[in-house]
Amino acid sequence: MERKIFQCYVCGQPEDRCSCDKYCVLCHSDYGVRLTEDGQYYCLDCRDACDYKTQDAV
Ligand SMILES: [Zn+2]
Ligand SMILES: [Zn+2]
Incomplete structure (x- = not known):
């Protein structure tokens, strides 16, 4: 099964390479x-409330 790499919506980089200001959008x-x-x-x-998963939780 192919593993999807989550990418930052703003810069298009994966989380470990994203240098955007990180804060909860909600x-x-x-x-x-x-x-x-x-x-x-x-x-x-x-994330708990909405059941959103991080890269390493999928
Ligand atoms: Zn980013
Ligand atoms: Zn929040």
Whole structure:
């Protein structure tokens, strides 16, 4: 199964190469912010609430 690489919606880079300001697009928190499948960053709480997965959780 091919593994999808999540890419930042803004710069098109994968998370480890993205140098954008990282903050949650929902609540603007920077707590535990990670890139998710839709190319946007979400904090830990919003990822839990919305069941968004990070690259290494899929
Ligand atoms: Zn970026
Ligand atoms: Zn949030």
